[in-house]
Amino acid sequence: MNNHVTILEIDAKAVLHNLAYFKQKLNPTTKILAVVKAFGYGSESVEIAKIVQNEVDYFAVAYSNEGIVLREAGIKTPILVLHPQIQNLETIVEYHLEPNLYNFKIFDAFLKLADEKPLMNYPVHLKFNTGLNRLGFWHSDVPTIITELKKSNNVKVQSIFSHLAASEDVNEQEFTVGQINNFAYIVKQMYSHLGYEPMLHILNTSGIVNYSKAQFDMVRLGIGLYGFGNDPDETAQLKNTHNLKSIISQIHLIQPGETVGYNRAFVASQPTRSATIPIGHADGLSRRLGNKNGFVIINNQVAPIIGNVCMDMIMVDVTKIDCNEGDEVVIFNHQQHVEYIAHKCETIPYEILTGLSQRIKRLVRT
Numbered sequence: 221m222n223n224h225v226t227i228l229e230i231d232a233k234a235v236l237h238n239l240a241y242f243k244q245k246l247n248p249t250t251k252i253l254a255v256v257k258a259f260g261y262g263s264e265s266v267e268i269a270k271i272v273q274n275e276v277d278y279f280a281v282a283y284s285n286e287g288i289v290l291r292e293a294g295i296k297t298p299i300l301v302l303h304p305q306i307q308n309l310e311t312i313v314e315y316h317l318e319p320n321l322y323n324f325k326i327f328d329a330f331l332k333l334a335d336e337k338p339l340m341n342y343p344v345h346l347k348f349n350t351g352l353n354r355l356g357f358w359h360s361d362v363p364t365i366i367t368e369l370k371k372s373n374n375v376k377v378q379s380i381f382s383h384l385a386a387s388e389d390v391n392e393q394e395f396t397v398g399q400i401n402n403f404a405y406i407v408k409q410m411y412s413h414l415g416y417e418p419m420l421h422i423l424n425t426s427g428i429v430n431y432s433k434a435q436f437d438m439v440r441l442g443i444g445l446y447g448f449g450n451d452p453d454e455t456a457q458l459k460n461t462h463n464l465k466s467i468i469s470q471i472h473l474i475q476p477g478e479t480v481g482y483n484r485a486f487v488a489s490q491p492t493r494s495a496t497i498p499i500g501h502a503d504g505l506s507r508r509l510g511n512k513n514g515f516v517i518i519n520n521q522v523a524p525i526i527g528n529v530c531m532d533m534i535m536v537d538v539t540k541i542d543c544n545e546g547d548e549v550v551i552f553n554h555q556q557h558v559e560y561i562a563h564k565c566e567t568i569p570y571e572i573l574t575g576l577s578q579r580i581k582r583l584v585r586t
């Protein structure tokens with residue numbers, strides 16, 4: 221049993237609201253792939269999958285073990301594994317996961333495995349690099365891919381896809397449109413030689429917002445599902461999905477000249493009430509939030525973090541707040557607070573959400 225009192229509440233209604241919001245931006249026939257990698261962006265992948273499984277066509281995870289967790293929980297929806305390795309291919313087939321084949325090493329290994337089993341028309345996905353230079357075949361690989369595929373009826377290309385490097389950045393519009401055109405050109409060649417037409421997809425969340433014309437057959441919705449759009453206006457249309465809460469463990473009255481926490485970093489200049497909260501940097505609350513860089517909310521009032529963030533605790537200033545030991549503490553419960561934390565930590569909301577450690581208990585609010 222996980223009795224840690226710090227709880228991450230996942231708001232199921234908010235997740236469904238966000239999904240509906242992006243759906244109304246898309247053509248009714250465009251399929252949706254929900255990205256649930258990294259524990260559903262730091263929430264709980266199985267719970268997210270259960271919430272949206274009847275509303276989406278596909279799930280994506282980064283690694284095969286993330287897909288296995290979904291299958292073991294009874295999720296039947298097709299699952300694309302974005303970043304498989306050769307040593308995972310056996311298990312991928314065992315759990316009926318669908319590998320992204322992004323270079324010849326893994327492509328050849330999968331075709332060999334598919335031949336040995338043998339598999340028939342096993343769904344695989346081909347990724348092309350159009351400028352992110354992270355994963356994917358080159359345009360010049362098309363002829364070899366086609367030759368190999370023509371030799372085998374063990375696999376069937378379910379989709380061809382690529383990933384945008386700067387879909388959120390309007391200053392990079394020319395580059396992004398170039399990526400999309402490059403993708404369309406590669407696809408044309410694949411289609412004309414393959415004899416059938418796999419699904420196509422290139423857009424992530426900010427791609428949906430900025431380049432909806434390039435939605436092709438499917439879009440890959442990640443951060444948007446979890447409440448973050450491309451800009452403040454977009455985010456304002458979305459609902460917060462991750463609510464992080466804790467309680468006050470203890471309150472200390474500190475006299476002027478006394479200090480709080482490690483390195484005696486906070487020095488009281490006046491009588492100060494300090495509340496200790498059971499969440500620390502081991503839970504994903506960065507040390508950069510110490511020394512009044514971050515705050516929590518207690519009884520609707522702002523309580524700054526004083527001194528250094530400890531591994532398992534923070535202390536906050538509640539001198540002016542009417543509160544008691546055992547009262548609820550909101551670490552964050554709206555996107556603007558997450559964005560504030562991200563800003564203070566010189567990062568983006570993605571990292572704040574995915575950095576919430578597994579020690580925190582997860583609860584779904586329906």
Ligand SMILES: *Cc1c(COP(=O)(O)O)cnc(C)c1O
Binds near residue numbers: 257440
């Ligand atoms: C993580 C990921 C996504 C989701 O991106 P968001 O910006 O969170 O919507 C889409 N496609 C690929 C290939 C990814 O790795």
